[in-house]
Amino acid sequence: MKIILNNREEELSGENLSVSEMLKIKKFSYKMRIVKINGLLIPREEYESTIIHDGDNVQMIYLMSGG
Amino acid sequence: MRFSEIKDHLSGFRVGIAGAGGLGSTCAVALARSGVGTLVISDFDVIEPANLNRQYYFTSQVGMLKTIALKENIARINPDITVIALAEMLDHLNIPEIFAGCDVIVEAFDKDDMKEMIAETVQTRMPGTPLVMGSGLAGWGKSETIKFRKIDETLYICGDESTTAGDEMPPMAARVGIVANMQANTVIEILMKKTRDYFRQ
Numbered sequence: 001m002k003i004i005l006n007n008r009e010e011e012l013s014g015e016n017l018s019v020s021e022m023l024k025i026k027k028f029s030y031k032m033r034i035v036k037i038n039g040l041l042i043p044r045e046e047y048e049s050t051i052i053h054d055g056d057n058v059q060m061i062y063l064m065s066g067g
Numbered sequence: 068m069r070f071s072e073i074k075d076h077l078s079g080f081r082v083g084i085a086g087a088g089g090l091g092s093t094c095a096v097a098l099a100r101s102g103v104g105t106l107v108i109s110d111f112d113v114i115e116p117a118n119l120n121r122q123y124y125f126t127s128q129v130g131m132l133k134t135i136a137l138k139e140n141i142a143r144i145n146p147d148i149t150v151i152a153l154a155e156m157l158d159h160l161n162i163p164e165i166f167a168g169c170d171v172i173v174e175a176f177d178k179d180d181m182k183e184m185i186a187e188t189v190q191t192r193m194p195g196t197p198l199v200m201g202s203g204l205a206g207w208g209k210s211e212t213i214k215f216r217k218i219d220e221t222l223y224i225c226g227d228e229s230t231t232a233g234d235e236m237p238p239m240a241a242r243v244g245i246v247a248n249m250q251a252n253t254v255i256e257i258l259m260k261k262t263r264d265y266f267r268q
Binding site for chain 1 (some may be wrong): 187
């Protein structure tokens, strides 16, 4: 399926991946992050149950310690 | 636009600042100098000597609550600003109450899990309230890696999005200050586009 990931078109193998599966495929390993799908933030507890569909706009932002 | 007009416009807004460390104290001072009318600042920590490498405090204030000291410092810079200082440990339950009515919220935490917590809380429980975050500011140099990203109308990220602060990569005044001022600059940009609500209490 094709999604927009961080403003770039991405082709991912498989249809209807969960957020957890997408993070694994893309090797997004750093543990603290924000995931938004079509502008909606997906809380961490919902990574398994939330499905990314073809055409979705996905934003993934790493949150780094320090302030 | 003249500064007197900018200041007058900004005086009608309320900004929440979550954390009063390097990001929060520096950002708050920039907003106070610019004339943002009300700052709601929350932090439960006291000032330690090690904080003085980057945070907007003085040696005589070591041991004080950061919120009290920051309120005092802002009053010395711009006494027209109302500072609501709260020594609270922020969590997903009290954030919507503490920052209710804020036009923008600045995330100024140190720890990444707290950054994630406030992002989840503000984005899901306070929809429409812009959140300006800091992510990646440790060390020195590499100014070219520090960037600003507008994710959408409610989420803005300032920082290099890659360095993690630690013993070997400490947060330092210059680089933390760049990100903190970038956050303040973003808040001002958001507020300058906003219409003032003259009827608000």
